Amino acid sequence: MSIGPPTGMRDWLPQDALLRQRLMETIGKVYRLYGYLPIDTPAMEDLAVLLGKGGGENEKLLFKILKRGEKLAQADGELADYGLRFDLTVPLARFVASHQGKLPKVFRRYHIAPVWRADRPQKGRFREFYQCDIDVVGGAALDYEVEVITATERVLKELNLGKYWFRISDKRLLPLFLHGFEVPRAKIDPIAILFDKLDKIPPMQFDDELSVLLPKDSVAWNELHVLIHKASPYVHHEILLRSNTSYYKECFAKVKDALIRDQIEEVCANLDSILQSVRDINSNSRIIFHPLMVRGMDYYTGPVYEAVMDKGPKTSILGGGRYDDLIGMFAGKKIPAVGCSLGFERILAILQERESGTVVTVTNQVLLVNEGATAVLLQQQAEQLRNEGFCIETNLDTDDVGRQFKHAEEAGMRWAIRRFDAAASTITVRDLSKRQDFTMPLSEFKARLAGSYP
């Protein structure tokens, strides 16, 4: 029998579980500043709900729940009745339909929860993983895009992830542009999908793949390459931080069909309005217009955005946009919605990498050393320290002091309390990393620990 977790799934040891918890708490705390509140839904949904959008790719990735008892015995054909959720968007649509009367007209929610996909496991891709979505349901104004972006940039700042680029475009823009240069309708989607890989594959390979879809040195080919050059990541981005869509004005102006040009202008006006507002509200915003950015999701209907780290792999750390046709699908009416999905696992991996090597700071547990006191006396002292807010672990076995220090170090602790004088409110602690003892007022020790978690 295998004693590991199921394929593609993970056990969480305390250090990682704490880090994950801290990440969830930080994200929640920031979104609550903006009036977003948590919701939750069951891990499983009716199969009909999950396959409501036609199934397709998702059906293949579903973990289905076997029917039970009588229902299984009588089952012909479909053996399952439920499935585990594969995202948090379908459950949100179901939730909104189910609780329509109880939700505010503009419903801001966040949802941080695991989802399951029976995908082929690979590095960084799991069969059980967390998603973290915020959405405004019922808000049609562009101001909601602005709010979602502003809140999300505050999350990134609070997490202190490092330098990132927050790219925005509009789902309709690249197709309009291609259409404007007479690219056949059937090629537009494949080209858009290829652009999703722009950052991830070498330029030569990109051109090779593009040449299958588009004649080399056709007008469209050339104009796309002008755009590619102007948007070239990490060359012109600092300029883009201060630019809006007019940076690409000349490219768009080359579209001959006036109707298409008008449509492009309208889309650009919307984006400029978002760019301007986001920057007016947050002068440190790292938002840039990136006309070639394509979010893979079919269901977006307007502005879309993503963020990528300046350093490291170019997988996005978040993505989102407006999707006005999806949330109403179970409620039977059109409900505008705009949201953002943080790449929870990706962000966690970045934090894990950063913290590795400094494991000691992850816990603020302190060992109260047992140097021969009775268990009761030791626990009485421990209780006094806990009343002061210290996280105290005691050794209730008869290990010698050296062994106690060793265990504490292995568990990621930095400090061991050797003597606590409650009357004088002083403490003698050993810095396990320096193997040195210090005596200090309790308040000073408290201040030293204050920076650490939790």
Next chain:
Amino acid sequence: MSIGPPTGMRDWLPQDALLRQRLMETIGKVYRLYGYLPIDTPAMEDLAVLLGKGGGENEKLLFKILKRGEKLAQADGELADYGLRFDLTVPLARFVASHQGKLPKVFRRYHIAPVWRADRPQKGRFREFYQCDIDVVGGAALDYEVEVITATERVLKELNLGKYWFRISDKRLLPLFLHGFEVPRAKIDPIAILFDKLDKIPPMQFDDELSVLLPKDSVAWNELHVLIHKASPYVHHEILLRSNTSYYKECFAKVKDALIRDQIEEVCANLDSILQSVRDINSNSRIIFHPLMVRGMDYYTGPVYEAVMDKGPKTSILGGGRYDDLIGMFAGKKIPAVGCSLGFERILAILQERESGTVVTVTNQVLLVNEGATAVLLQQQAEQLRNEGFCIETNLDTDDVGRQFKHAEEAGMRWAIRRFDAAASTITVRDLSKRQDFTMPLSEFKARLAGSYP
């Protein structure tokens, strides 16, 4: 198509989701004070792991995961390969076996997570529900029982649940007692199971059911009734708060078989040691010895305990004990363990009842009223307030002020900010419950909100 959650499962609207989150955070915070750290495991486990203990009852309640693709096509007989966990104990045993080398010799962990059981849904019983377990793995000394109980009583105090009784006994005690009065071996288990219902059914019904197992007015019958009388809930409990097992000394002394009497004495000596230590460490402990208390779980091997509320239904709000034969089952060796499982859903229901009617205090979101400012200006002000730590919701639509107040009230907010003077650091707020406006320094408003969540 049904748009509700699956049978016996729940959607969590923001108020309840926040309350649940606060409960989890409070429990975690207290247990971390004692050196317990969080872990997590996947929602699903190999069927072989879940059925490892022989299956039985649990097998019937399992939500099984249908095999996929090729594996399903080739399946003969067993159609499922995984199952959703039905508790957190089997996953812990698997976790301990899987990570043996990486865990400290004495491993303190807590785990708060959902489990799934395809039980018949009924009031207060769900098919998806949270469990909250703490356990010390690898600790054989009675001091670990003391620690688990002390930590758990601190959780109850922190949650401010109200008056409760923390009952302790030993899994072996009632059987020994019955054995001592020559009750046939085959009757002992059924009688123990009946005693689990002592508090929950009327005395006459209890006697009727007991009379099927034990002749009325036999010695055993009479001695059990002496115990029942002495332990009679809510009559003698205040005395029991200051007593130990000697309170029942005369009853136990009537056992004739010296060997059994010795065994009873040994069990009682252990319990007295725990009672004494718990009270020495926490003078407000509400622990009492309750010889008739029986925890249903087969796997306990020594001391067992539970807590019940003084008022309201007599279902226990937590249960636990020592179980030295279970955790090692996948590791292939004996590993002592002692733990406690909080009745998370039961406790949440108590908190929900208490908070109903005072919903307003559940959120500390504040509306920043839109009285005609541009969206950007409004958001700039909101950002300044968020920088101060306020959770600010703004109205980005063109609702009139009255409607904004109404939405805010419906969403459980108490305050609406009408004017914020950043230079003077003053604020004009409307108390929505009193329909009155007040002007005050920002710091004063902050202090007023400080009591509320989050």
